[in-house]
Amino acid sequence: MTSLYHQTVPVLTKYLRNLSGIIAKGETWVKDGNQTEEELLAFRLHPDMRGLPYQVQSCCNTAKFLLPRLGKLPDTYFPDDETTFAALQHRIATTIDLLQTLPEHAFDGKEAEQVLIETKQMGSFKFTGLGYVRDYTVPYFHFHLTSAYCILRHLGVDVGAFDYLGRDTFVKV
Secondary structure (H helix, E strand, C coil), rough: CCCHHHHHHHHHHHHHHHHCCCHHHHHHHHHCCCCHHHHHHHHCCCCCCCCCCHHHHHHHHHCHHHHHHCCCCCCCCCCCCHHHHHHHHHHHHHHHHCCCCCCCHCCCCCCEEEEEEEEECCCEEEHHHHHHHHHHHHHHHHHHHHHHHHHHHHCCCCCHHHHHCCCCCCCCC
16 A cells, blocks of 8 residues: 555645646746736636635645644645735745655554544534545645646646646656
């Protein structure tokens, strides 16, 4: 069985880097005169969905919450106030740096340990460590990564499956 660490930290780090590349393409698209940065960042796929900054913040928060929830390490507070491409890129880089501080053994033996998530909107949820990774962290992260990708794709930014998956995923033979 793969460790909880290997199911999360390397995977989330890789996809945060891919998100950074997707955001960079959005920034280039704006610089090419297709739309203003403010318009792109405010765009919502649907009125009840949030824009690109929230999607990036949610990816980063989902990743960084591994440390206190599963690793029992202190939480790092992010104010969720990014309003520019530069600030979003900084948020992604800071989250990657934070994940890189986690020792590989931090989640050892936590598969059956209780993880409690408390939310304002939906109340509290209880998971095992394995359930938290498998049923919440990884899918929730990808939900918001997909939403960020879809916002940019919908607006016409030249992003595709290889940007999402990462070109390093595929080795030419």
